[in-house]
Amino acid sequence: MREEKRTNAGKTGQETLSLLFWKRFQKNKLGLLGAFIVLSLFVVAVFAPWIAPYDPGQIRIKRVLEEPGAEHLFGTDPLGRDVFSRMIWGSRISLLVGFVAVGIATAIGIFLGALAGYYGRWIDSLIMRFVDIMLCFPTFFLILAVIALLEPSIWNIMIVIGVTNWMGVARLVRAEFLSQKERDYTVAERALGAKDFRIIFRHILPNAMAPVLVSATLGIAGAILTESALSFLGIGVQPPTPSWGNILTAGKDNIDIAWWLSFYPGMAILVTVMGYNLLGEAIRDSIDPRLK
Amino acid sequence: MGFYLIKRLLLMIPLFIGITIISFGVIHLAPGSPIDMATDLNPKATAEVKERMRAFYGLDKPLHVQYRNWMSRLVTLDFGNSFSPDGRKVSDKILERLPITIFLNVASLAIILLAAIPLGVLSAAYQHTLFDKVTTVLVFIGFAVPHFWLALLLMILFGVQLGWLPISGLKSLNYEYLPFATQVWDRISHLILPIFISASGGLAGLSRYMRSNMLEVIRQDYITTARSKGLSSRTVIFKHALRNALLPVITILGLSIPGLIGGSVIFETIFAIPGMGQLFYASVMARDYPTIMGILVIGAVLTLVGNLVADLSYALADPRIRQT
Numbered sequence: 001m002r003e004e005k006r007t008n009a010g011k012t013g014q015e016t017l018s019l020l021f022w023k024r025f026q027k028n029k030l031g032l033l034g035a036f037i038v039l040s041l042f043v044v045a046v047f048a049p050w051i052a053p054y055d056p057g058q059i060r061i062k063r064v065l066e067e068p069g070a071e072h073l074f075g076t077d078p079l080g081r082d083v084f085s086r087m088i089w090g091s092r093i094s095l096l097v098g099f100v101a102v103g104i105a106t107a108i109g110i111f112l113g114a115l116a117g118y119y120g121r122w123i124d125s126l127i128m129r130f131v132d133i134m135l136c137f138p139t140f141f142l143i144l145a146v147i148a149l150l151e152p153s154i155w156n157i158m159i160v161i162g163v164t165n166w167m168g169v170a171r172l173v174r175a176e177f178l179s180q181k182e183r184d185y186t187v188a189e190r191a192l193g194a195k196d197f198r199i200i201f202r203h204i205l206p207n208a209m210a211p212v213l214v215s216a217t218l219g220i221a222g223a224i225l226t227e228s229a230l231s232f233l234g235i236g237v238q239p240p241t242p243s244w245g246n247i248l249t250a251g252k253d254n255i256d257i258a259w260w261l262s263f264y265p266g267m268a269i270l271v272t273v274m275g276y277n278l279l280g281e282a283i284r285d286s287i288d289p290r291l292k
Numbered sequence: 293m294g295f296y297l298i299k300r301l302l303l304m305i306p307l308f309i310g311i312t313i314i315s316f317g318v319i320h321l322a323p324g325s326p327i328d329m330a331t332d333l334n335p336k337a338t339a340e341v342k343e344r345m346r347a348f349y350g351l352d353k354p355l356h357v358q359y360r361n362w363m364s365r366l367v368t369l370d371f372g373n374s375f376s377p378d379g380r381k382v383s384d385k386i387l388e389r390l391p392i393t394i395f396l397n398v399a400s401l402a403i404i405l406l407a408a409i410p411l412g413v414l415s416a417a418y419q420h421t422l423f424d425k426v427t428t429v430l431v432f433i434g435f436a437v438p439h440f441w442l443a444l445l446l447m448i449l450f451g452v453q454l455g456w457l458p459i460s461g462l463k464s465l466n467y468e469y470l471p472f473a474t475q476v477w478d479r480i481s482h483l484i485l486p487i488f489i490s491a492s493g494g495l496a497g498l499s500r501y502m503r504s505n506m507l508e509v510i511r512q513d514y515i516t517t518a519r520s521k522g523l524s525s526r527t528v529i530f531k532h533a534l535r536n537a538l539l540p541v542i543t544i545l546g547l548s549i550p551g552l553i554g555g556s557v558i559f560e561t562i563f564a565i566p567g568m569g570q571l572f573y574a575s576v577m578a579r580d581y582p583t584i585m586g587i588l589v590i591g592a593v594l595t596l597v598g599n600l601v602a603d604l605s606y607a608l609a610d611p612r613i614r615q616t
Contacts, residue, residue, distance in 0.1 A: 129306065129307075129310065130310070132307060132310075133307055133310035133311060133314065134314075135550070136307060136311055136550070136592045136595045136596055136599075137311070137314070137550065137588070137591065137592050137595070138550040138551070138553040138554035138591045138592070138595060139550065139551075139554055140554030140555065140557055140558075141553070141554055141557070141572065141587065141588055141591045141592075142318070142588070144557065144572065144573070144576050145318055145576065145584050145585075145588050146318060147576075148575075148576040148577075148579060148584060149318065149319070149579075149581075221436070225438055228438055229438065229439075229440055229558060232440050232558075233557075233558070233561065233573065234577070235576065235577075248440070248441060248444065251444060252444055252562065255444065255447060255448060255452060256452050259448055262441070262444045262445065262448060263445070265441075266437075266438060266441030266442075266444070266445065269438045269441065270433070270436050270437050270438065270441070271436075273435075273436035273437075273438075274432065274433065274435075274436035277432065277435055277436055278432070
């Protein structure tokens with residue numbers, strides 16, 4: 001029996017769609033730039049212990065607040081630690097928070113969105129009301145409040161960012177499910193007696209993944225921004241663990257004498273977030289069926 | 293129209309209840325109770341004293357009873373007393389800071405509107421030109437830039453190195469001694485950086501949205517008709533296309549209100565502006581739970597109200613909506 005899924009059918013069916021995506025993606029120069037940035041950051045984060053010239057935690061009182069120079073590419077911070085090395089290690093935090101937070105948000109969003117879209121009626125109304133309520137809170141307020149009540153540890157940050165950002169994914173997934181529910185292949189599967197769980201997870205869900213991927217990529221950018229804002233305010237990653245945000249805290253406190261503490265970490269955040277944004281937008285453009 | 297209004301107001305009630313339930317749940321996340329916080333460091337606090345305090349605050353009652361008590365106080369705007377050393381009523385503290393925050397956010401919204409709409413429209417009208425490309429790049433950067441960093445950079449540039457603009461507070465220390473004209477400039481100059489930073493976030497989003505909306509509208513048939521009627525390009529764009537493209541903008545503005553309110557925490561703290569956001573940050577650092585909860589609820593209610601206003605404006609602008 002012919003099924004309409006993109007993850008099965010004949011081999012030719014699958015290759016055509018993925019190939020189409022790749023071809024369009026390759027033509028998108030900005031998207032390639034974004035992919036390059038994202039990959040480079042991965043490499044830096046993974047190989048941090050080998051790339052960083054100094055130990056990021058090593059305090060050298062004689063070298064406090066040095067300007068950027070040959071010995072310290074990005075200068076030193078108020079405790080004499082090398083900013084460049086701290087930034088390299090900080091990339092690990094940013095990526096970790098980005099991926100885990102978005103992972104949590106996407107998981108919650110897929111789960112609730114699938115439930116709402118597939119079962120409809122009162123479950124749908126209930127879940128959508130919940131989404132509306134969550135959307136009423138200024139997200140940042142909620143995150144701050146929760147982290148104030150618990151301790152500012154990196155795990156709490158990831159969970160909280162995840163728990164406050166699932167709403168967009170839920171809406172996307174729900175929309176996909178609503179449209180796929182009445183398609184022939186779904187009806188046929190139900191007629192054959194397939195269990196709901198199987199239909200949802202093995203069949204409809206893979207088809208809904210494309211916009212979710214876009215949302216996740218853009219979400220990572222947002223999570224990195226949020227984490228750096230929280231660390232900047234002192235409620236995120238705590239020193240001595242280096243994070244781009246908490247280097248900026250030192251930048252604010254020494255704003256008149258150490259411009260490098262403010263400039264470089266922010267630039268890193270800017271470039272990283274831009275990379276993920278470009279990548280996400282490029283994926284979205286490459287998938288968009290309207291442009292065919 | 294009145295019917296629509298009533299319907300929207302009725303829909304707001306379950307939302308409000310949901311907001312209070314979640315806020316109530318959030319505060320009970322705290323490990324340990326407020327009693328422990330107040331008595332931990334006091335060696336004289338025996339177990340009996342703690343029990344009495346617990347009964348006094350109603351913390352020994354079951355959760356739903358506590359919720360009901362909290363709600364009944366909430367609707368009379370009684371948020372309790374602050375845990376911070378001055379122990380004043382939370383509602384007083386919030387009320388004296390609310391106007392500043394609202395003023396800043398409204399000013400930002402105004403700037404966003406005034407700047408983003410022309411930018412978006414012009415980008416769409418002159419698509420693919422240098423202007424469009426430059427604007428697109430700037431918008432992308434605007435999406436990616438961390439706003440607190442932008443604030444720091446601008447503070448360094450304009451405040452420290454050039455010395456043009458002050459970098460903290462709402463007025464200078466010698467405000468009282470300045471002549472009137474200088475006083476006026478003093479007030480304005482203190483507000484320039486904060487409002488600009490606050491607006492820059494929404495600006496990028498709205499102008500991009502405006503642009504894509506205008507592009508869609510321009511491709512519509514009725515625009516081609518207007519052009520073929522011989523109307524000047526200017527009339528076509530500003531009189532016909534713009535009106536229709538403008539409609540969803542109202543909704544977008546409504547949706548960006550929570551972002552603005554949340555963002556005010558950061559830049560009020562950076563610029564030392566005594567607004568609600570700064571109070572929230574200080575309360576968070578001091579674990580002042582009643583104030584935290586009060587501001588959380590108020591922030592959510594403000595968002596609700598903002599969305600309501602956006603919906604009503606949309607209904608006013610687009611008669612089709614009123615039919616439902």
